[in-house]
Structure formats: structure tokens, C-alpha cells
Amino acid sequence: MMYLKPNVVFEPLFDRWYAWSHLISPATAALNIVDRHLTIMGSYVAAPEMHAQAVLNPKMKGGPFMDLNGDRREEVKGLIESTLRNQHRSIQLAKAIKELDKLLTAEANGFGMENIYRKIPDILKGYVELYYDRNNNAGFRFFESLLYKSEFSNPSSQSMAFWITNNDHRPFCLSTPRLDSPDVLHLEIPFSHSGIDELAKMKRTPKPLSYIKSILGLNASSSEALFESFFTETSPPAYDKYTGDKIRMRYFGHACILVETKDVSILVDPLISYYGYHSDIEHFSDFDLPDVIDYVLITHNHQDHILFETLLQLRHRIKNIIVPRTSSGKLEDPDLKLMFNSIGFNNVIAIDEMSTINFEDVNITGLPFTGEHSDLNILTKSCYLVKVGEFKLLFLADSRIVEPMLYQHIYNQIGSVDVLFLGMECDGAPLSWLYGPLMPKKLSREQDGSRRLSGSDCEKGMALVDIFKPKEVYVYAMGMEPWLEFISSIKYTDQSNPIVQSNKLIETCRSQGMVAERLFGEKELLYERSVSLV
Numbered sequence: 131m132m133y134l135k136p137n138v139v140f141e142p143l144f145d146r147w148y149a150w151s152h153l154i155s156p157a158t159a160a161l162n163i164v165d166r167h168l169t170i171m172g173s174y175v176a177a178p179e180m181h182a183q184a185v186l187n188p189k190m191k192g193g194p195f196m197d198l199n200g201d202r203r204e205e206v207k208g209l210i211e212s213t214l215r216n217q218h219r220s221i222q223l224a225k226a227i228k229e230l231d232k233l234l235t236a237e238a239n240g241f242g243m244e245n246i247y248r249k250i251p252d253i254l255k256g257y258v259e260l261y262y263d264r265n266n267n268a269g270f271r272f273f274e275s276l277l278y279k280s281e282f283s284n285p286s287s288q289s290m291a292f293w294i295t296n297n298d299h300r301p302f303c304l305s306t307p308r309l310d311s312p313d314v315l316h317l318e319i320p321f322s323h324s325g326i327d328e329l330a331k332m333k334r335t336p337k338p339l340s341y342i343k344s345i346l347g348l349n350a351s352s353s354e355a356l357f358e359s360f361f362t363e364t365s366p367p368a369y370d371k372y373t374g375d376k377i378r379m380r381y382f383g384h385a386c387i388l389v390e391t392k393d394v395s396i397l398v399d400p401l402i403s404y405y406g407y408h409s410d411i412e413h414f415s416d417f418d419l420p421d422v423i424d425y426v427l428i429t430h431n432h433q434d435h436i437l438f439e440t441l442l443q444l445r446h447r448i449k450n451i452i453v454p455r456t457s458s459g460k461l462e463d464p465d466l467k468l469m470f471n472s473i474g475f476n477n478v479i480a481i482d483e484m485s486t487i488n489f490e491d492v493n494i495t496g497l498p499f500t501g502e503h504s505d506l507n508i509l510t511k512s513c514y515l516v517k518v519g520e521f522k523l524l525f526l527a528d529s530r531i532v533e534p535m536l537y538q539h540i541y542n543q544i545g546s547v548d549v550l551f552l553g554m555e556c557d558g559a560p561l562s563w564l565y566g567p568l569m570p571k572k573l574s575r576e577q578d579g580s581r582r583l584s585g586s587d588c589e590k591g592m593a594l595v596d597i598f599k600p601k602e603v604y605v606y607a608m609g610m611e612p613w614l615e616f617i618s619s620i621k622y623t624d625q626s627n628p629i630v631q632s633n634k635l636i637e638t639c640r641s642q643g644m645v646a647e648r649l650f651g652e653k654e655l656l657y658e659r660s661v662s663l664v
């Protein structure tokens with residue numbers, strides 16, 4: 131009877147690239163294959179030494195450069211070839227989407243659109259509806275649920291890499307694919323595979339190796355010895371279930387917060403560190419999570435808030451996932467419920483703005499989220515009010531207030547809150563960093579720079595504090611913990627604007643009598659259900 135070691139990494143891959151939600155939704159995946167993966171790989175093959183130089187330069191952090199040790203040109207060429215071969219239909223789909231954009235620009239000039247349907251590229255026929263907005267600008271929406279049933283939904287491109295980690299270092303995951311390495315076990319299984327759940331369960335419940343090997347199809351393969359090194363007879367520390375009468379809040383790093391009472395558990399934006407190796411920073415890990423998580427709340431569709439790596443390991447413990455609702459069919463706004471369903475999460479609830487889910491003595495309300503989305507028409511974003519008894523916690527994620535009256539209207543409905551969590555990554559990347567592959571026309575440098583993925587600065591943050599009048603303010607979601615640097619590509623100094631701005635906000639809040647702090651590493655707080663007590 132063996133346990134899985136707590137420092138075995140579960141890395142979900144798509145065509146050997148770090149998997150995130152835009153690689154699952156079929157249309158966004160097609161465009162990312164062409165305009166992210168193939169572009170970066172082509173650039174690497176042409177000039178590997180330029181990539182090696184760029185990754186050494188801190189100013190280039192998060193840029194489109196591969197962080198590979200030594201010259202791996204031949205393997206990258208091989209990956210380009212297999213991508214072109216395996217994804218040839220998705221590559222054609224990407225081309226057709228671009229053609230359709232051009233067709234609409236050229237021919238949709240305010241007159242009836244029926245004639246244009248005939249000219250839609252064949253591969254897209256039946257998957258799109260054309261429309262005008264009220265200003266006669268033409269656009270199209272996907273019948274996304276049909277795309278998931280089509281040849282463009284490609285679970286066979288998904289796979290899992292497993293290895294033992296002894297530190298938090300990993301190359302920036304959006305720019306570097308995972309090539310073969312002797313210490314990495316690579317399994318060609320889709321994310322919906324039940325073997326992932328069975329393996330994750332073995333962190334707490336021991337099973338015979340023969341059991342998990344047969345589920346994962348790992349019999350008599352050359353990887354058996356490596357696989358066996360992932361297990362131990364040593365039992366993990368037992369989970370210390372909260373049994374008191376209060377509300378316990380635990381910060382796990384970035385935007386991941388667990389709210390527990392003795393009866394319920396709610397986990398926001400799960401991103402959990404591994405355990406079992408030295409770290410200078412005290413932090414919670416998998417062993418501090420309950421056996422059952424009643425509700426996972428997802429705030430928005432950015433890769434640091436929907437981390438498959440954590441979610442797949444927790445899937446067997448999650449009763450319900452709440453995601454912001456969209457069914458717009460817009461390329462830039464894929465449906466998260468469909469996306470999660472397709473990778474083996476069957477318990478997904480799409481929540482609307484100002485609608486509430488009630489259970490036990492808890493109410494979870496979805497609230498409007500503005501900012502941090504480059505002024506694109508994206509609906510898959512939600513702030514959450516979590517009310518336990520009379521105690522109110524407000525999770526604002528990376529909101530950036532653009533119109534105070536919106537929040538005033540929300541305040542009129544929900545009243546003041548006890549605790550407010552706010553992301554202040556106020557120097558976010560430009561639009562093209564995340565959404566570039568989806569844009570039919572390149573934005574000018576100035577346009578791109580003016581449409582950033584930025585959270586609140588001090589002024590914007592204080593505007594929210596002034597409206598919601600919390601007793602406690604916590605700055606979070608700063609991407610600072612070392613175990614998530616591979617996904618955030620953030621390394622601040624004391625002079626970095628987000629640090630300066632959040633320090634200023636914290637000082638201002640404290641001077642007004644509030645408790646205020648920027649969270650880092652770990653934090654535990656206990657609250658009475660009616661009156662706060664830190």
C-alpha cells in the first residue's frame with residue numbers, strides 16, 4: 131500500500147504546451163496553435179541563441195521566448211512537424227476564421243447577410259451565425275456546443291507530464307513547451323481520464339501500485355521504475371478539519387482563498403503549491419484542504435485563475451464549480467461551463483450577475499466585474515460576495531473600477547462588507563500578450579499599450595474601499611509567490627508600481643482605522659459569523 135509523494139507535479143499539456151482554458155475551447159485553441167505555438171517554435175528554430183539570451187534578461191520575462199537548456203532545435207523541429215500533422219484541421223479552422231473576418235470586412239456593409247453565408251469557408255459552415263451590431267459592424271458567433279462535438283475538439287492532443295519537484299522553478303509556461311526529459315513521465319491521456327483522479331486520491335489514501343498502474347495503462351513499460359519512484363510508504367500529515375464555531379479563512383497564495391466553517395468549504399480560484407521540499411516561505415498546501423470542497427468559485431478566464439494543474443488534482447474532492455456565465459459564442463469569450471464539462475468536470479454551475487446560490491447558512495452572489503480585460507466584450511468574469519451567517523466577504527479579483535456608479539448600485543443591493551479582497555497588479559500586460567492570437571488585425575503599439583490587463587492602483591482601489599466600507603482590506607492576486615512564477619512571470623522589487631501602489635492603499639486604509647495587508651505566502655484568520663474578530 132503506497133501513497134503518492136506530495137511533490138509529484140501533475141502538468142497538463144496540450145500538444146506538449148502547458149494547457150490552459152484557451153487551448154480547450156476549440157476555436158481559441160486553433161488560433162493559439164497557429165499564432166502562439168507555431169510562431170514561437172518557428173522563431174526558436176530560426177535563432178535558438180536569441181531565445182537563450184532573451185530568457186536571461188529580466189525585462190523580457192513573460193515574453194515569447196523558449197527557456198530551454200542548451201540547443202533543442204531538433205526536438206522543436208519534431209514538435210512543429212507533429213503539430214502540423216496532428217492539428218492540420220484546427221490549423222485550417224484558424225485560417226478559415228481569419229478569412230471570415232476578412233470576408234465580413236469586405237462584404238458586410240449593412241445590407242442583408244443571407245448571401246454572405248454561401249461564401250463562408252466550408253470548414254466553418256454551420257458553426258457560425260453572422261450578425262450586425264447596432265452600428266452595422268459585422269461579426270459572427272460560434273455555436274460553441276457544436277464545435278465541442280466536432281473534429282476540432284481534440285482531447286487526444288491532451289496529455290499529462292509527471293515528475294518529482296524539489297523547488298519552485300519552472301520555465302514561463304506560456305512560452306516553453308515541455309520536451310522529453312529522463313525524469314519526466316509523459317502519459318498520453320486526456321484530462322477527463324479517471325486515472326488522474328485515482329492517482330491524486332493516493333496522496334491521502336494508500337493503494338497498491340498494481341492498481342494505479344493498471345488504471346493508467348503502465349504495465350511493463352520502460353517508465354515503470356520512474357513511476358514507482360513517485361510513491362512512498364510514509365503517510366502524509368492528517369488534515370486538520372476545522373471544528374470550531376467561527377469562519378476560518380486561509381490564504382494559499384495568489385487569488386486562492388479557502389473559506390471554511392465546520393459544515394462547509396468554499397475555495398476561490400484554486401492554485402495550490404506542492405509540498406515536501408524546502409521553501410523559504412511558510413505556506414499552506416494540499417494537506418490543508420478538506421477532503422470535500424463544497425464549492426469552487428472561478429472569478430475569470432485567465433490562466434492564473436483557472437489552473438488545470440490544481441483543479442485536476444482536486445477534481446475528485448470538488449462537489450460544485452461555479453463559473454461566470456456566458457453563451458455569447460464570441461471567440462474572445464469562450465463558454466467556461468462547456469470547457470470544464472469537456473475536461474471531466476460534470477458539476478459546473480454558471481452564475482449570473484446579481485444571482486445567488488444558497489446552501490446551509492451560506493449565500494454566494496455573483497457580482498459584475500469590470501476592468502482587466504482590455505475592453506473586450508468578455509462576460510466570463512464575476513466577483514463574488516460570500517455571506518456566511520451575517521458575515522460578508524467580497525472577492526473582487528483583478529477588478530479595476532471604471533465607473534463608480536456601477537459599484538454604488540451594487541452597494542445599494544448588498545450593503546457594506548466585512549472583508550474585501552482586491553487584486554492590485556496595476557501594471558498588467560498589454561492586450562496582445564493574452565488575446566493577440568484572437569485578433570484579426572494587429573493593434574498599434576499605442577492601442578495595445580492602452581488596453582492592458584491591469585488590476586487596481588491605489589486610487590481605483592480606494593474608490594472601491596470607499597464604496598464598500600470594509601472593516602478589513604486584503605490585497606491579493608499579486609502573482610508574487612515563487613510557486614506560481616512559472617505562470618505569472620512576475621518578479622517585483624520594492625520600486626515596482628504594484629508594490630508602491632498597494633503599499634499606499636494599505637497605509638491609507640490603516641490611517642482610516644481599517645485592518646489592511648498585502649497577502650503573501652500564507653495567512654489564516656478566524657471570524658465570528660456576526661462581528662469580525664481577527
Ligand SMILES: [Fe+2]
Pocket residue numbers: 430432435502528583
Ligand atoms: Fe486576471
